[in-house]
Amino acid sequence: MEIRRISHVEAVKAAGHLFDTSPRQEATERFLADERHHLLIGYVDDVPAGMVTGVEMTHPDKGTEMFLYELGVDESFRGRGLGRALVSALADLARERGCYGVWTITGEDNAAALATYRRAGGVPEEEQVVLVWTFDQP
Structure with a gap:
């Protein structure tokens, strides 16, 4: 497996199946144009097999x-350590960029994600609540 940091829209389109829905052209361009936004794709035999995105705050x-x-x-490609490798690669990038840490949110019923994050060194934050404001998309 090879993990690449992505900076071209074409690579995102080629890996579109890894996202929840098809990447949107304008949003992809905006994401990639911001140096604080990061997209890493894991390739197995040059096939996009996994991705992770990170945003510096x-x-x-x-x-x-x-x-x-x-x-x-x-x-x-699940169950082969690709998710853990992607999370670890993002953590390494965060260290390189001077970040003091990495954080994420997932559903408490998402056993696969929780296991992946824990294997990559993540620990649950005690007594936290997530609140959201959702707006209609244009």
Whole structure:
């Protein structure tokens, strides 16, 4: 397996099956244009097999941390350590970029994601609640 940092829209389109829905052209261009946004794709025999996205977030009194936004592994490649390798690669990139840590959110019933994150060194944050505001998409 080879993990590549992606900077071209064509590579995202070729790996579109790894995302929840097909990547949108304008959103993809905007994501890739921002140096604080990161997309890593894991390839097996040059086939996109998994991806992870991260977004650097900076706060005046905390510094910069990496938000692991999404992890996706093609079903036929699951159970081979690709998800863990992608999470670890994003954590390594976060360290290289001076982030003090990485964080993510997943459903408490998502056993596969929880196992992957724990194998990659993640630990649950105690007594946290996630609140969301959802807006209609244009």
